[in-house]
Amino acid sequence: MKQVNVGICGLGTVGAGTFNVIQRNLDEIARRAGRSVKITHIGARRDNPACDTSQVKVSRDIFDVVKDPDVHIIVETIGGTTVAKDLVLTAIENGKDVVTANKALIAVHGNEIFAAAEAKGVVVAYEASVAGGIPIIKAIREGLVANQIESLAGIINGTGNFILSEMSEKGRAFEDVLKEAQELGYAEADPTFDVEGIDAAHKLAILAANAFGVSLQFDKVYTEGITKITREDVQFAEELGYNIKHLGIARRTDEGLEMRVHPTLIPNKRLLANVDGVLNAVLVIGDAVGPTMYHGAGAGAEATASAVIADIVDIARDIDSPGLVPHLGFSTVTKDLPVLAPDDFTTSYYLHISVKDEVGQMARIADTLSKHGINMEAIIQKEAPDDAELVPLVLLTQPVKERQMNSAIAAIEALASVPEKVVRIRVERLDS
Amino acid sequence: MKQVNVGICGLGTVGAGTFNVIQRNLDEIARRAGRSVKITHIGARRDNPACDTSQVKVSRDIFDVVKDPDVHIIVETIGGTTVAKDLVLTAIENGKDVVTANKALIAVHGNEIFAAAEAKGVVVAYEASVAGGIPIIKAIREGLVANQIESLAGIINGTGNFILSEMSEKGRAFEDVLKEAQELGYAEADPTFDVEGIDAAHKLAILAANAFGVSLQFDKVYTEGITKITREDVQFAEELGYNIKHLGIARRTDEGLEMRVHPTLIPNKRLLANVDGVLNAVLVIGDAVGPTMYHGAGAGAEATASAVIADIVDIARDIDSPGLVPHLGFSTVTKDLPVLAPDDFTTSYYLHISVKDEVGQMARIADTLSKHGINMEAIIQKEAPDDAELVPLVLLTQPVKERQMNSAIAAIEALASVPEKVVRIRVERLDS
Numbered sequence: 001m002k003q004v005n006v007g008i009c010g011l012g013t014v015g016a017g018t019f020n021v022i023q024r025n026l027d028e029i030a031r032r033a034g035r036s037v038k039i040t041h042i043g044a045r046r047d048n049p050a051c052d053t054s055q056v057k058v059s060r061d062i063f064d065v066v067k068d069p070d071v072h073i074i075v076e077t078i079g080g081t082t083v084a085k086d087l088v089l090t091a092i093e094n095g096k097d098v099v100t101a102n103k104a105l106i107a108v109h110g111n112e113i114f115a116a117a118e119a120k121g122v123v124v125a126y127e128a129s130v131a132g133g134i135p136i137i138k139a140i141r142e143g144l145v146a147n148q149i150e151s152l153a154g155i156i157n158g159t160g161n162f163i164l165s166e167m168s169e170k171g172r173a174f175e176d177v178l179k180e181a182q183e184l185g186y187a188e189a190d191p192t193f194d195v196e197g198i199d200a201a202h203k204l205a206i207l208a209a210n211a212f213g214v215s216l217q218f219d220k221v222y223t224e225g226i227t228k229i230t231r232e233d234v235q236f237a238e239e240l241g242y243n244i245k246h247l248g249i250a251r252r253t254d255e256g257l258e259m260r261v262h263p264t265l266i267p268n269k270r271l272l273a274n275v276d277g278v279l280n281a282v283l284v285i286g287d288a289v290g291p292t293m294y295h296g297a298g299a300g301a302e303a304t305a306s307a308v309i310a311d312i313v314d315i316a317r318d319i320d321s322p323g324l325v326p327h328l329g330f331s332t333v334t335k336d337l338p339v340l341a342p343d344d345f346t347t348s349y350y351l352h353i354s355v356k357d358e359v360g361q362m363a364r365i366a367d368t369l370s371k372h373g374i375n376m377e378a379i380i381q382k383e384a385p386d387d388a389e390l391v392p393l394v395l396l397t398q399p400v401k402e403r404q405m406n407s408a409i410a411a412i413e414a415l416a417s418v419p420e421k422v423v424r425i426r427v428e429r430l431d432s
Numbered sequence: 433m434k435q436v437n438v439g440i441c442g443l444g445t446v447g448a449g450t451f452n453v454i455q456r457n458l459d460e461i462a463r464r465a466g467r468s469v470k471i472t473h474i475g476a477r478r479d480n481p482a483c484d485t486s487q488v489k490v491s492r493d494i495f496d497v498v499k500d501p502d503v504h505i506i507v508e509t510i511g512g513t514t515v516a517k518d519l520v521l522t523a524i525e526n527g528k529d530v531v532t533a534n535k536a537l538i539a540v541h542g543n544e545i546f547a548a549a550e551a552k553g554v555v556v557a558y559e560a561s562v563a564g565g566i567p568i569i570k571a572i573r574e575g576l577v578a579n580q581i582e583s584l585a586g587i588i589n590g591t592g593n594f595i596l597s598e599m600s601e602k603g604r605a606f607e608d609v610l611k612e613a614q615e616l617g618y619a620e621a622d623p624t625f626d627v628e629g630i631d632a633a634h635k636l637a638i639l640a641a642n643a644f645g646v647s648l649q650f651d652k653v654y655t656e657g658i659t660k661i662t663r664e665d666v667q668f669a670e671e672l673g674y675n676i677k678h679l680g681i682a683r684r685t686d687e688g689l690e691m692r693v694h695p696t697l698i699p700n701k702r703l704l705a706n707v708d709g710v711l712n713a714v715l716v717i718g719d720a721v722g723p724t725m726y727h728g729a730g731a732g733a734e735a736t737a738s739a740v741i742a743d744i745v746d747i748a749r750d751i752d753s754p755g756l757v758p759h760l761g762f763s764t765v766t767k768d769l770p771v772l773a774p775d776d777f778t779t780s781y782y783l784h785i786s787v788k789d790e791v792g793q794m795a796r797i798a799d800t801l802s803k804h805g806i807n808m809e810a811i812i813q814k815e816a817p818d819d820a821e822l823v824p825l826v827l828l829t830q831p832v833k834e835r836q837m838n839s840a841i842a843a844i845e846a847l848a849s850v851p852e853k854v855v856r857i858r859v860e861r862l863d864s
Contacts, residue, residue: 146461271707288735288741295703305578307575
């Protein structure tokens, strides 16, 4: 059985997980791969007590690994985008295939990296960069290859989903749950990447590129976090039969491609609405297969390692035939599909309008929406609490262009009876 | 771009779907495959008005297709196991790669077919044979290649799931829903394969072989249908917080492999419990990745075609390097993992015991279970309806060996106060 040598650069959580899973399941992986996958070289500034590396060559300089002539496949698990980019480009230059779990690296520098890899005839694979252990890149790239992908929608940030799940299930406030998530290690001390949606936007750019054959365009992903979601809106959504989830959505329309990350009301009957806690799930709709959904752990040492090793084995299986696996990297054949600006998005809306408790206000707002061509689907109007000057008016609209909604909201906010900003959250019914 | 020629044998539902999806998405498939996939020859006893085959060579004798020297890949969509087996073996003999959607063929004759394919250095792929368009074979074979698979559990028969969903949601009786399923075309005039679990057992044998590296052992799958599920038991299950689903389960234990198809109570919080109607879903638990779930259409012309074409493209990508894709077919390296007899299964149970309404009966039954080492987890005891001689006693047990449960039930049925057969349904909590 042919032996394929793997070098791991970075022995943090994912690097250590990859090392340990390969060592533990060596025989099973060989049986299933038809190859003996062996870790022969590790680059790490310091040892990781979780790994017994006594049988492996260890270098303190990770660049020693990518220059090692005995190593076939490089695993990049150092994270970040500066040194990691240098490392991956050097590995490619040295004719190595590369596997990475680094979503920021691929989302931001992927086009340059894939071009370098194609020029050199090597592969850069990145299954672990999106949705942890769920084989979602493989599903889109290979499993659904027959399809024109129509849209995808994913819960692709576990931290954000944990926070929204807790707010929904236990009626807790955002700040309160965020603090717990930090204590549990789900959220970083600086939670910006998670709660502002940047991490999800990285992943969405990668998913969209795979699904729609466009280049990576992270800078064109409309990104909105979950920091402004209140308990009140979570509760109103529930009264309407919806859960609020932080989704990454990519959708092909006649005019172009929508790429957007934002809090979204989805009907609570949908499976995606019932994906709770730190789990991830991605719904992909193809013209032939219809809707399919993929669900599992979006993070964690061994779950992510599972995806890293899947890429290693895919490359190892075809290692004798370089160039046969362009699908593992990224095709340079990209389609000319324009990415739409937010004004051109089409979605339904949840609007929460605080209105002065006076006769005729409801009719005035309905009239304003109607004049902007916006139809309502559901309304909740609560009685004013004692002494309250403002009453909440909550409604769902039919799908409209975002441009229309912006004008309508400007007009509503101009009404004397609406002294506060209108809360708006997009709605996806996910029924097609 | 290299052209790969495909011959389709059988132009029924799946064959026609495959033809139409390839014709419609020709450019997209070529872009994603890096190959031009062209249907050059169709074998069908008669034309199918759904397909415009005017540009394609058509033979009335399907064996003309597998002997055509210009055809690289054969799609077998004639169904059945007699002619289909001949056809596939002839195709292999002629050096063709084969793609099939035929679960009965693979489950029953797969070992022989794969051996012939390995001997000849060709591939037999069968993604479409399980769970329609869901890329579940690829997920297990490649996406989760790093894992020791611990267990899998799937809703893999849409007809059965439709019937149970309707019984649960609308309180309808089995016979009533079956009749509707037949009218809707979900169930055959002879529904035996679906409602007795044979179809699910075919698929489970295929999933288990992939997940656990054993040979196909359809004849060792314990198979129980849904014909004895009553509205009453569906309702009692709901009171206990469970839904009844017809699952195919394969699980590795220290003693061997469980392969079983039967109605199963699962907690209604689990995603799998909320997969309704004709949809399919498979939960796969790996030692590294943890639980992952795959969900989508388990049948239908184009959904199944999506899986057939994924196999075609996998083969087409590697067509220049025969022998590089043993993973597409079936490795002859099988593990020596014994398949357990039902007596050795370990599961929890739902028991529904009709007891004479006399003092002390409940205690006697509890005592009998306890003497057999069986612990109870939950109990419902209803008051007797007026004049009723028997009252229903419903309980859930902790996991036990089936052998133990058989003895316990025999002892309970021997009690004078229990004049009727005990209803037993297995329970899986799916929490690990």
